Amino acid sequence: MNPADAVQAMPVHEITMFGLFWQAHFVVKVVMLGLIGASVWCWAIIVDKTLLFRRTKAEMDAFEESFWSGRSLEELYRSFNDKSPTGLAAVFVAAMREWKRSFEGSGRSIHSLGQRIDKVLDVTIQREVERLESRLLFLASIGSAGPYIGLFGTVWGIMTAFTSIAASKNTSLAVVAPGIAEALFATAIGLFAAIPAVLAYNKLQASVAKAQGRLEGFADEFSAILSRQIDERIALAA
Structure with missing residues (x-):
């Protein structure tokens, strides 16, 4: 049999995305499925966090408008205390709750109230930042590890392809190309998962930093x- 007949006798590989996946080695398939699943989860996080940051910004804007509208602190506290406040409202409610506790009953000193309020504000801000940052680490992990996971699938696929070439003793391009294409497809999927994850992580992390700046500014x-008000009460008590 001449080489041309041998090439024609070789099984035909389907050069499509589904065909490349289906004909790949089992290990490469596992890598591809893992990267596809990671990409889907990354996009779910991206959409969820984008909506969360938009909602948080709107809530902060609404709260600041109410806070600086001239309403009394007691009235504002009553309107937010019964809810589950987030963002600036959570910072305000936490500070007001510590303020009110310090004046309940007798024997409570207000001389260290300012320090206690500052600590409560710091803890509340940290809790809000952690809520905004949750699951962002997954984006960073996929962004950094995705290409290497895809490269692992590529290396494994190329090893399998060269093993098959050695066994068939045929080095024609028609025999080599499908196996190499299947292997490189894993790297392409890794980049497909990693690039949006990196870009989204940087954008969302910047949004977290901006929200944290607003929280800290309001807290100050x-x-x-x-x-x-504490100084006025101490002066009156003296």
Whole structure:
């Protein structure tokens, strides 16, 4: 049999995405499925976090408008205390709750109230930042490890392809190309999962930093307001 007849006798590989996946080695298939699943989960996180940050920004804007509208702190506290506040409202409610606890009953000193309020504000801000940052680490992990996982599938696929070439003793392009294409497809899927994850992580992390800046800025302003009231009460008590 001449080489041309041998090539024609070789099984025909389907050069499509589904064909490349279906004809790949089992290990390469596992790598591809894992990367596809990771990509789907990454996009679910991206959509969820994008909607969360938009909602958080709208809630912060609405709260700041209410806070600086001239409403009393007691009225504002009552309107948010019965809910499950987030963002700036959570910071405000936490500080007001510590403020009110310090004046309940007798024997409570207000001399260290400012320090306690600052600690409560710091803890609340950290809790809010952790809520916004949750699951972002997965995006960073896929963004950094995705290409290497795909490369592992590629290396394994190329090893399998060259083993098959050696067994068939045929080095024509028609024999080599399908196996190499199947292997490189794993790297392509790895990049497909990693690139959006990296871009989204950077964008969402910047949004977290911006929200944290707003929380800390409001906490400083509100702490100054409460500090002035504490000083007035101490002066009156003296």
